[in-house]
Amino acid sequence: MKKLPLHTQIIIGLVLGLAFGLVAIQFGIPKWVTLDYIKPVGTVFINGLKMIAMPLVLASLIIGVSNLGDISKLSRIGGKTLMAFLITTIIAICTGLGLVNLFEPGEGLPDSTRESLMAMYEGDAGKRAEAAAELQDQSPLQPLVDMVPQNLFQATTDNAAMLQVVFFAILAGIALLQIPKSKAEPVVAFFDGLNDVIIQIVNYIMIIAPYGVFALMASLIVEIAGDNPESAVTLLLALLKYSLIVLGGLFFMMLVIYPLLLKSFTRVKYADFFRAIRPAQLLAFSTSSSSATLPVTMKLSEEELGVSENISSFVLPLGATINMNGTSLYQSVAAVFIAQALGMDLTFSQQVMIVLTSTLAAIGSAGVPGAGLIMLIVVLESIGVPAAGIALIMAPDRILDMFRTVVNVTGDVVVTTVVASTEGELPDGLIRKSNPLTPNESVQENS
Numbered sequence: 001m002k003k004l005p006l007h008t009q010i011i012i013g014l015v016l017g018l019a020f021g022l023v024a025i026q027f028g029i030p031k032w033v034t035l036d037y038i039k040p041v042g043t044v045f046i047n048g049l050k051m052i053a054m055p056l057v058l059a060s061l062i063i064g065v066s067n068l069g070d071i072s073k074l075s076r077i078g079g080k081t082l083m084a085f086l087i088t089t090i091i092a093i094c095t096g097l098g099l100v101n102l103f104e105p106g107e108g109l110p111d112s113t114r115e116s117l118m119a120m121y122e123g124d125a126g127k128r129a130e131a132a133a134e135l136q137d138q139s140p141l142q143p144l145v146d147m148v149p150q151n152l153f154q155a156t157t158d159n160a161a162m163l164q165v166v167f168f169a170i171l172a173g174i175a176l177l178q179i180p181k182s183k184a185e186p187v188v189a190f191f192d193g194l195n196d197v198i199i200q201i202v203n204y205i206m207i208i209a210p211y212g213v214f215a216l217m218a219s220l221i222v223e224i225a226g227d228n229p230e231s232a233v234t235l236l237l238a239l240l241k242y243s244l245i246v247l248g249g250l251f252f253m254m255l256v257i258y259p260l261l262l263k264s265f266t267r268v269k270y271a272d273f274f275r276a277i278r279p280a281q282l283l284a285f286s287t288s289s290s291s292a293t294l295p296v297t298m299k300l301s302e303e304e305l306g307v308s309e310n311i312s313s314f315v316l317p318l319g320a321t322i323n324m325n326g327t328s329l330y331q332s333v334a335a336v337f338i339a340q341a342l343g344m345d346l347t348f349s350q351q352v353m354i355v356l357t358s359t360l361a362a363i364g365s366a367g368v369p370g371a372g373l374i375m376l377i378v379v380l381e382s383i384g385v386p387a388a389g390i391a392l393i394m395a396p397d398r399i400l401d402m403f404r405t406v407v408n409v410t411g412d413v414v415v416t417t418v419v420a421s422t423e424g425e426l427p428d429g430l431i432r433k434s435n436p437l438t439p440n441e442s443v444q445e446n447s
Helices: 006-026 031-037 039-066 076-103 111-120 122-137 142-147 159-178 181-207 209-225 229-265 270-287 290-303 309-322 325-341 348-364 371-382 387-392 397-422 439-446
Strands: none
Touching (some): 006 031, 006 209, 031 209, 039 209, 076 309, 076 348, 159 181, 229 325, 229 397, 270 290, 325 387
């Protein structure tokens, strides 16, 4: 019997965890059974994700910047590409923030459920109150001051200081482009190898993801519901509302923002565009990996859209590294939802921090399953929300990951098409009337 795919295992894990939690409540199984012997597995899973967050951002971002090749590429084509990625990412984050603040999916929880959730993280309550008081007295430019680390090694030991590591990584990547190639190559090779090692560790951690999800879901239901199963039902309804908000934002990007960009800068009809890249979207949906989809994306961009090879070979690999529109939108919704569920009122400056952190975290996100969840931890810790709060949104995460990866890949191709059009490297005929390969055929030809 073939091994079940990871996403199926995770779905089974969350369903079984939900069922176990409800059964434990219904039949009066002592809480200590779940909290002492099941919850630790979920804690190990969360700690594993937190463990590799900092080195993942540092290595992948340095590689992403250094892969630009030389400083001259940061002029015309590089400038257009980075600006387009930045604008679409900010639009995605602001879309997510607008929707989650408008519909407030986490505010529907009753006080009893919220108090149970707060009790789970009572150790952080005092710290959050002190941080909120400090924010009121800070200068508006304090975030700029906080971006520059006094001690890099100290910054790498604190996930809340992720912006400082990102700042250093960008400087290091640019510096590698300007020093002699003979001296830069060993450094680039080291971080490239480190990046591969970290991604492999992510694969190891995701092996226990089904068990971690089971433990998180079971302990979550037991802890917040207690002897009142209605609280669990209320939480599940809130999760459904949260999932619909994320999906609504993703479809808004796909059906409104991207068509507007294509119409404004190209002559490509979005229906033809969607038809041309459909195999890449299907592969992205099934693998939840923009990196695994990259060979297919490049092939379709060149053969179906007519994008020149020099544009696609530069923009698309860079996009797979730093352009994560779907992931950024999800992070903004998830961060505010978790804060709402815990009864935390985020200030305007904290929501601005979500925009900044999500934008910069997108640059450091690897295009592999689970990376978005790691970056969400970074976003949560940057605004003082307990990272363990991701237990609230783990249940639907895998399915949402599949949808947001489609948006990530589609955004990469949209920007590539726009840049090619503005450079005059997109044919007037645009869509070539060939039959796109299926994902399997594409993978085989590019393997």
